[in-house]
Amino acid sequence: MKIKAGIIGGAGYTAGELIRLLVHHPDVAIEFVHSSSNAGNRITDVHGGLVGETDLSFTGSYDLHVPDVLFLCSAHGDSRKFMETHRLPESLKVIDLSMDYRHRAGAEGFVYGLPELNRADIRKAQYLANPGCFATAIQLALLPLAANRRLKNEIHVNAITGATGAGVKPGITTHFSWRDNNLSVYKAFEHQHLQEIRESLSRLQPDFGREINFIPVRGNFSRGIFATLYTECEKSPDEIQALYSDYYQDAAFTHVTDRQVDLKQVIQTNKCLLHLEKHGNKLLIVSVIDNLLKGASGQAVQNFNLMFGLDEKAGLNLKPAGF
Numbered sequence: 001m002k003i004k005a006g007i008i009g010g011a012g013y014t015a016g017e018l019i020r021l022l023v024h025h026p027d028v029a030i031e032f033v034h035s036s037s038n039a040g041n042r043i044t045d046v047h048g049g050l051v052g053e054t055d056l057s058f059t060g061s062y063d064l065h066v067p068d069v070l071f072l073c074s075a076h077g078d079s080r081k082f083m084e085t086h087r088l089p090e091s092l093k094v095i096d097l098s099m100d101y102r103h104r105a106g107a108e109g110f111v112y113g114l115p116e117l118n119r120a121d122i123r124k125a126q127y128l129a130n131p132g133c134f135a136t137a138i139q140l141a142l143l144p145l146a147a148n149r150r151l152k153n154e155i156h157v158n159a160i161t162g163a164t165g166a167g168v169k170p171g172i173t174t175h176f177s178w179r180d181n182n183l184s185v186y187k188a189f190e191h192q193h194l195q196e197i198r199e200s201l202s203r204l205q206p207d208f209g210r211e212i213n214f215i216p217v218r219g220n221f222s223r224g225i226f227a228t229l230y231t232e233c234e235k236s237p238d239e240i241q242a243l244y245s246d247y248y249q250d251a252a253f254t255h256v257t258d259r260q261v262d263l264k265q266v267i268q269t270n271k272c273l274l275h276l277e278k279h280g281n282k283l284l285i286v287s288v289i290d291n292l293l294k295g296a297s298g299q300a301v302q303n304f305n306l307m308f309g310l311d312e313k314a315g316l317n318l319k320p321a322g323f
Contacts, residue, residue, distance in 0.1 A: 002027055002028055002029040003027055003028055003029070003068045003069060003308055004028075004029055004031045004066060004067045004068045004069070005022055005028050005029070005030050005031060005067055005068070005069050005070075005071065005304075006030075006031050006032050006033075006034070006062060006064070006066065006067035006069070006070045006071070007019065007022075007030070007032070007033045007034065007070075007071045007073060008034045008062075008070065008071070008072050008073065008074055008082060009034065009035065009072065009073040009074030009075070009078065010033035010034060010035040010038070010043070010046075010058055010073065011035045011037060011038050011046050011058075011168065012073055012167060012168045013164045013167065013168050013292055014073050014097055014292060014296040014297050015033070015047075015071075015073040015297075016046070016047040016049070016050070017292045017293060017296065017297035017298070018071055018073060018097075018297040018300060018301070019033060019043060019047060019050060019054065019056075020047070020049065020050060020053070021297060021298065021301045021315055021316070022301070022315070023050070023053050023054050024053075024315060025301065025314060025315030026314060026315065027308075027310055027314060027315075028315070030054075030056060031066050031067050032059045032062045032066070032067075033056060033058055033059065034058065034059055034060070034061075034062050035058040035059075035060075036060060038058040039058050039059060039060030039061075040057060040058065040059075040060070041057060041058050042055075042056075042057050042058075043056045043057060043058060046058075064086065064088055064089060064092060065089050067092065068091070068092070068093065068308075069092070069093045069094070069095065069304060069307070069308070070088075070092055070093070070094050070095070071095050071097065071300060071304075072094065072095070072096040072097060072098060073097050073098075074098060075098065075167075076098045076099050076100060077098070077100065078098065078100075079096045079098040079100040079101070080100040080101070080106075083100075083108075092126075093125075093126050093127070093128075093307055093308075094126070094127045094128065095113070095128045095130060095300050095303060095304060095307075096110065096127070096128065096129050096130060097130045097296060097297070097300055099132060099192060099196075100129075101127070101129040102129045102130075102131065102132065102135075102195075102196045103195055103196060103199065104199055107129065108127075109126070109127050110125075110127045110128060110129040111124075111125035111127065111128050111129065112128075112129055112131065112196070112199075112200070113125075113128045113129055113130045113131060113299065113300075113303040114131045114136065114139060114140075114200065114299075115251075115252070115299070115302055115303065115306060115312070116139075116140060116143060116247075116248065116251050116254055117139070117143060117200055117203070117204075119306060122303055122306045122307060123306050123307065123309070125303075125307055128303050128307065130296065130299055130300045130303065131196060131295075131299065132192070132193040132196060132295070133161065133165055133193075133225060133289070133291040133292075133295025133296055134159055134161065134165075134191060134193040134214075134216060134225065134227075134295075135193040135196045135197050135200075136272070136289060136294060136295050136299065137159060137225045137227045137272065137287045137288070137289045137294075137295065138157055138159065138193070138197050138212075138214070138227055138229065138287065139196075139197055139200050139201070140254055140272045140274065140287055140289075141227060141229050141274060141285040141286075141287040142155065142197075142201060142229065142285070143200070143201075143204065143247060144243050144244045144246075144247035144248070145231075145233070145243070145283075146200075146201045146204035146205040146208060147204045147205070147247055148243055149205050149207075150233060150235065150243070151201060151205055151208050151210060151231065152210070152232070153210060153231050153232040153233075154210050154211045154212075154213060154231065155210060155211070155212045155213065155229060155230075155231045156213045156229065156230050156231065157212060157213065157214040157215065157227060157228070157229045158215045158217065158227070158228050158229075159214070159215075159216055159217065159225055159226065159227035159228070160183070160216075160217040160218075160219040160225070160226050160227075161216065161217070161218065161219055161224070161225045161291055162219050162221045162222045162223040162224050162225070162291060163179050163218070163219070163220075163221070163222055163223075164222055164223045164291060164292055165223075165225070165291045165295075166218075173186075173218060179218065179220050180220055181220060182218075182220050183217055183218065183219065183220065184217070184218045185215055185216065185217055185218075186216055186217075186218060187216055188214075188215050188216070189213060189214060189215075191214055191216050193214075194212060194214055197212060198212065221263070223267060223290055223291055223292050224263040224266065224267050224288065224289070224290055224291060225287075225288065225289050225290075225291045225295060226262075226263055226286075226288050227286070227287040227288070228284065228285070228286050228287075229284070229285045229286075229287070230279075230282050230283060230284045230285070231282070231283055232281050232282055232283070233278075233281070233282070233283040234281065235283075236278070237276070237277075237278040240276055240278065240283060241256070241258070241276060244256045244274065244276060248274075252302065252312045252313055253269075253270045253271050253272060253294060253302065253313075253316070254271070254272040254274065255271060255272070255273055255274070256274045256275075256276065257273055257274070257275055258275070259275065260275060260286075261273040261274075261275045261286055261288050262288065263288055264320060265288065265320055266288050266289055266290050266294070266320065267290050267320060268290060268293070268318055268319065268320060269290060269293060269294070269298075269318045269319065269320055270290070270293045270294045270298035270299065270301075270302060270316045270318060271289070271290075271294060272287060272288070272289045272294050273287070273288050274286065274287050293318070298316055298318070301314075301315055301316055302316060
């Protein structure tokens with residue numbers, strides 16, 4: 001018997017990717033996809049890439065007693081409103097893709113859903129907060145250092161993201177004529193994902209209190225995150241490589257490679273690729289992910305698999321886009 005899934009907020013980019021993954025997941029049946037603005041319309045009218053893959057339509061109503069799991073894909077702030085205004089069945093599991101419950105102070109029973117950090121807790125979770133896209137790429141680059149108490153200096157991060165990271169609603173910085181052949185910095189040193197990054201690192205290394213100097217950059221491409229980080233580290237290249245390989249030896253989708261990495265290796269996959277280089281006393285870490293998959297919907301399905309005791313890779317056997 002398949003696990004019944006419902007989706008709230010089905011019109012955005014992350015919802016479109018989530019529907020694509022769940023339609024082909026061997027253990028899932030989608031019961032409804034809710035969208036107030038698209039109720040009655042076919043899903044393929046909004047997510048054209050799903051033509052030929054689903055005949056589902058958006059619904060304006062739903063019964064929360066029908067699904068076994070509910071994915072919240074609404075805008076930031078709306079998930080908390082939903083949770084506060086609905087009485088959920090005790091057996092219903094919830095996976096929230098917004099930022100509403102990612103931080104410890106406001107978690108209210110939600111488990112932070114980074115499998116490489118919280119796999120055991122995710123398996124037991126009823127409510128799960130899916131990590132942010134930048135936060136995923138940056139944390140995966142740093143977790144092995146924190147786990148071994150090796151974050152002793154400031155961390156410098158430059159990360160460039162595709163236009164889909166800004167969501168489906170048009171804005172001046174997402175129009176093609178502005179974004180194409182263009183780069184721009186935004187929210188320097190103040191990005192909202194910094195809090196969840198600091199909380200995760202402090203969990204592994206309680207005395208961590210150094211600055212994370214994060215410069216986010218808008219890229220002139222559709223999807224993906226290319227993050228470069230550096231910090232001082234006294235360990236030798238071989239010691240660092242062993243440290244990372246040991247930490248990720250059982251990771252389903254995070255891989256350490258001695259080759260240079262690029263975005264096309266991870267686009268359309270749930271992978272994170274990490275490349276390490278030592279330059280004097282500085283350690284350079286390059287981390288690449290697809291912001292809509294490992295940074296959002298792919299990770300949500302990975303967490304779903306863990307929560308329901310399935311193969312962690314179920315429904316996520318995705319191949320890079322290539323050339």
